[in-house]
Amino acid sequence: xxxxxxxxxxxxxxxxxxxxxxxxxxxxxxxxxxxxxxxxxxxxxxxxxxxxxxxxxxxxxxxxxxxxxxxxxxxxxxxxxxxxxxxxxxxxxxxxxxxxxxxxxxxxxxxxxxxxxxxxxxxxxxxxxxxxxxxxxxxxxxxxxxxxxxxxxxxxxxxxxxxxxxxxxxxxxxxxxxxxxxxxxxxxxxxxxxxxxxxxxxxxxxxxxxxxxxxxxxxxxxxxxxxxxxxxxxxxxxxxxxxxxxxxxx
Amino acid sequence: xxxxxxxxxxxxxxxxxxxxxxxxxxxxxxxxxxxxxxxxxxxxxxxxxxxxxxxxxxxxxxxxxxxxxxxxxxxxxxxxxxxxxxxxxxxxxxxxxxxxxxxxxxxxxxxxxxxxxxxxxxxxxxxxxxxxxxxxxxxxxxxxxxxxxxxxxxxxxxxxxxxxxxxxxxxxxxxxxxxxxxxxxxxxxxxxxxxxxxxxxxxxxxxxxxxxxxxxxxxxxxxxxxxxxxxxxxxxxxxxxxxxxxxxxxxxxxxxxxxxxxxxxxxxxxxxxxxxxxxxxxxxxxxxxxxxxxxxxxxxxxxxxxxxxxxxxxxxxxxxxxxx
Ligand SMILES: Cc1cc2nc3c(=O)[nH]c(=O)nc-3n(C[C@H](O)[C@H](O)[C@H](O)COP(=O)(O)OP(=O)(O)OC[C@H]3O[C@@H](n4cnc5c(N)ncnc54)[C@H](O)[C@@H]3O)c2cc1C
Ligand SMILES: Nc1ncnc2c1ncn2[C@@H]1O[C@H](COP(=O)(O)O)[C@@H](O)[C@H]1O
Numbered sequence: 001x002x003x004x005x006x007x008x009x010x011x012x013x014x015x016x017x018x019x020x021x022x023x024x025x026x027x028x029x030x031x032x033x034x035x036x037x038x039x040x041x042x043x044x045x046x047x048x049x050x051x052x053x054x055x056x057x058x059x060x061x062x063x064x065x066x067x068x069x070x071x072x073x074x075x076x077x078x079x080x081x082x083x084x085x086x087x088x089x090x091x092x093x094x095x096x097x098x099x100x101x102x103x104x105x106x107x108x109x110x111x112x113x114x115x116x117x118x119x120x121x122x123x124x125x126x127x128x129x130x131x132x133x134x135x136x137x138x139x140x141x142x143x144x145x146x147x148x149x150x151x152x153x154x155x156x157x158x159x160x161x162x163x164x165x166x167x168x169x170x171x172x173x174x175x176x177x178x179x180x181x182x183x184x185x186x187x188x189x190x191x192x193x194x195x196x197x198x199x200x201x202x203x204x205x206x207x208x209x210x211x212x213x214x215x216x217x218x219x220x221x222x223x224x225x226x227x228x229x230x231x232x233x234x235x236x237x238x239x240x241x242x243x244x245x246x247x248x249x250x
Numbered sequence: 251x252x253x254x255x256x257x258x259x260x261x262x263x264x265x266x267x268x269x270x271x272x273x274x275x276x277x278x279x280x281x282x283x284x285x286x287x288x289x290x291x292x293x294x295x296x297x298x299x300x301x302x303x304x305x306x307x308x309x310x311x312x313x314x315x316x317x318x319x320x321x322x323x324x325x326x327x328x329x330x331x332x333x334x335x336x337x338x339x340x341x342x343x344x345x346x347x348x349x350x351x352x353x354x355x356x357x358x359x360x361x362x363x364x365x366x367x368x369x370x371x372x373x374x375x376x377x378x379x380x381x382x383x384x385x386x387x388x389x390x391x392x393x394x395x396x397x398x399x400x401x402x403x404x405x406x407x408x409x410x411x412x413x414x415x416x417x418x419x420x421x422x423x424x425x426x427x428x429x430x431x432x433x434x435x436x437x438x439x440x441x442x443x444x445x446x447x448x449x450x451x452x453x454x455x456x457x458x459x460x461x462x463x464x465x466x467x468x469x470x471x472x473x474x475x476x477x478x479x480x481x482x483x484x485x486x487x488x489x490x491x492x493x494x495x496x497x498x499x500x501x502x503x504x505x506x507x508x509x510x511x512x513x514x515x516x517x518x519x520x521x522x523x524x525x526x527x528x529x530x531x532x533x534x535x536x537x538x539x540x541x542x543x544x545x546x547x548x549x550x551x552x553x554x555x556x557x558x559x560x561x562x563x564x565x566x567x568x569x570x571x572x573x574x
Contacts, residue, residue: 013503013523017390026391037504095356096365121503123386125368127356134360139436140324142353159498160349161451163443165322169436179504180497211365215381215394223529226550228541233563235553239535240567242551247533249455249512250479250571 001057003046004111006102006132007039007076009069010122017219024214025093035072038117040184041177043076045147046115048182058082062105064098064207066090070200077195078187084200089207093123093214097207099131105203107136112172118143119176129176139169145180254340255286257308258331258358260350261294264320269346271306271413276373276406277344278307278416283375286342291334293327295320304422305415311422316429321441322350324357326432332361340401342380347405348451355405364401371410388503388526409454409509444498448482455481455512456531458501459489460524462517462538462557466494471561472516478568484508484528486518502527516557520545537561 011017012032020027035043043061050057059081063069066088073084087101106114116129126142133140139154145164146157152171157164159178187195229235229242244250257277259270274290281288290303290311303311314330327350335343335358343358345351347369359366371392372383382404383394397404450456457476459469469483476483485495487502501508503523513531518524520536520543528534529548536549537557546552553560 011387013388013526015387015390016522017387019391024393026387096359121388124388126352127359127366127368130353130356131360131366134328134357140357141436143349157442158349162449163441165438166440166442167436168439169325209398211399212367212395212397215396217386217391217393219391220385220389220530223534223548223550225547226534226536226552228546228552228554230553230555231541232553232555233560235555236560236563236567239551239553239564240571243512243533243535244571247512247550249533250568 001053001113002109002111003049003057003059004106004109004114005039005042005046005059005061005076005081006114006116006128007043007061007063007072008036008117008120008122009033009063009065009072010036010120013037013121019217019219023216025217033068033071035075036117036120038119038121038177038179039076041179041181042115042117043079043081044182044184045175045177047080047185049113049149060085060109060111062087062102064089064101064205065092073200074195075187077198078191079185080191083198086200086202087205088202089205091207094207094210094212095125095127095131096211099128099135100208101205102128103132103135106132113149114138114174116174116176118178129174133174136172138172138174140174140176141167141169142176143178144175145178147175147181252285252287254338255281255284255288255342255344256335256338256340257288257290258343258345258354259290259292259303260346260348261292261297264294264296264298266292266297266299266302267346267348268413269348269408271302272408272411273344273346273406274303274306274308275414276411280342280344280373280375280380284378284380289338291331293319293330300424301422304419306413307416307419309420309422311424313424313426314429315426316432318434318437319429319432321438323432323434323437324353325435326437327354328357328361329433330429332358335362343403345405347407351405355403359403362401363399364403365397365399367395367397367402367404369407370404371407373404373406373411385530388507389530390526407509408452450482450484450499450501450508451506453482453508454510455479456484456501456508456510457481457514457516458484458486458518459495459516460486460518461488463489464517464558468558469494471558475514475561475565478565478572479512481510481512486524515545515549516561518545519543520548
């Protein structure tokens with residue numbers, strides 16, 4: 001089976017966000033970029049699937065982005081994925097445009113099983129997996145914490161408010177990974193060396209017109225520093241009074 | 251005739267969720283500002299409180315009914331909602347940004363060739379054009395966006411846009427449409443309720459514990475405090491990774507993003523990834539023995555002391571106040 005994993009190259013979660021000069025995107029200066037944390041679960045699940053099948057399945061890692069995204073593809077290759085494809089563009093923040101080029105590539109590669117993260121930690125869109133699936137006419141289960149694929153049958157548990165839904169569907173499918181699905185392996189030294197020899201194919205792509213336009217980006221108003229009411233339980237009556245009278249939550 | 255705006259309302263176990271009424275209020279406002287004809291759409295089987303929609307200002311309601319649609323089916327719900335949006339040529343489809351809303355919205359968008367604005371915390375159409383505001387980078391920044399496509403699918407963050415009852419509600423007109431042979435290619439076969447009572451993602455009050463709670467057995471204090479307030483239990487990643495608490499309680503960038511009315515952080519330092527998930531809470535209380543802990547930079551009220559000593563006193567005081 002051919003398995004696709006979509007990975008995005010995003011700012012480290014510890015990044016202190018600054019608005020760039022254009023007022024519409026972040027200032028990338030001094031920002032460290034990493035593989036989107038949820039995409040590591042996606043890569044790991046693909047590797048586990050290949051191991052389970054025990055055949056010569058191929059794991060293809062695909063990213064839409066600039067040259068820099070190769071780092072993230074390389075990381076997935078070091079974990080054990082087979083080949084990488086960079087769909088190269090500088091214009092990479094419209095989910096629908098991204099999903100279109102990803103689904104075209106997945107189709108031409110003939111992948112029946114696609115893994116995504118449940119969310120990119122930059123724009124937090126949470127929609128790319130579903131978009132790809134609908135564009136391809138695949139089924140799609142999102143926010144998956146447990147997965148079982150047997151022949152054509154897909155059974156997954158997804159996290160929702162108050163519990164987990166057990167969902168059944170069929171291949172071809174897109175699965176979006178949530179934390180808890182697995183423990184992503186560390187890339188071994190051998191894996192890192194091997195990844196250097198694996199090819200990353202570059203394909204320039206033209207994204208369709210932006211469906212969503214960012215008018216401006218800004219930082220939230222900083223919260224006014226609060227009051228420290230005391231250093232032990234003697235401050236509790238005042239706290240409860242404030243919660244009752246000011247915040248009106250009790 | 252004016253174009254349509256559809257409020258797609260979520261029910262669970264036959265009851266419309268609180269967030270559904272927030273969607274109704276948002277749709278009512280947009281309909282007024284953009285001169286659209288609003289309508290509510292409910293997919294499910296029997297829904298007991300469907301008439302309540304009118305209380306929040308929409309009286310035209312369409313219910314798509316089938317026993318197999320009582321629980322969520324991404325394929326079935328998408329087919330029904332996208333189909334109806336096409337049939338009515340609706341310009342705007344609004345959902346809540348719940349697990350269901352996030353899953354369904356982009357599918358509808360592809361189905362009707364729409365753009366998709368996700369997780370909006372403000373919708374403003376006073377200029378005649380809809381401008382939405384949404385958090386990105388886990389709330390570290392905000393963007394104002396507009397959607398360039400003719401059709402628009404939008405989700406609104408729960409707990410932010412208030413559900414507002416109207417003064418003289420009209421009586422509802424409910425059209426029931428039986429769905430014949432829904433598309434059940436993907437469907438829910440079981441729901442495993444989590445053992446905890448209330449989920450952080452839905453709670454209006456959250457009491458969270460971090461490594462400062464010292465040991466997993468001390469979390470009964472967090473549970474009791476949550477119970478005395480009618481709230482849910484949350485946790486920092488440190489205690490989740492340590493195996494003290496389950497991941498579904500984790501608040502933060504790689505856990506849940508929450509915006510309750512009250513968030514109480516006990517023994518949590520306030521790392522950026524934690525703050526990202528909770529700093530938009532309306533009121534924040536921090537209990538931490540380190541007065542320089544970053545959590546105090548977002549807290550409205552703080553006690554710079556030992557959380558194990560403070561929580562029992564807090565539970566007592568709350569119970570005392572409540573019984574008066
Ligand atoms: C990619 C990535 C994603 C992450 N995502 C998340 C996330 O989603 N959510 C999250 O929470 N973290 C996340 N983190 C981890 C985050 O960086 C912190 O490590 C974590 O939040 C710390 O948890 P803590 O506050 O419980 O522990 P600590 O940082 O160890 O803080 C414990 C606090 O308790 C106080 N304390 C100790 N004893 C007492 C006492 N007796 N009484 C009162 N106070 C006391 C201390 O002063 C200290 O401030 C992420 C990290 C990374 C790298
Ligand atoms: N530029 C991209 N290239 C490849 N995959 C992406 C890209 N953007 C998003 N994805 C995939 O879609 C998932 C969800 O992203 P998002 O919808 O942007 O939150 C990510 O975890 C990735 O698996």
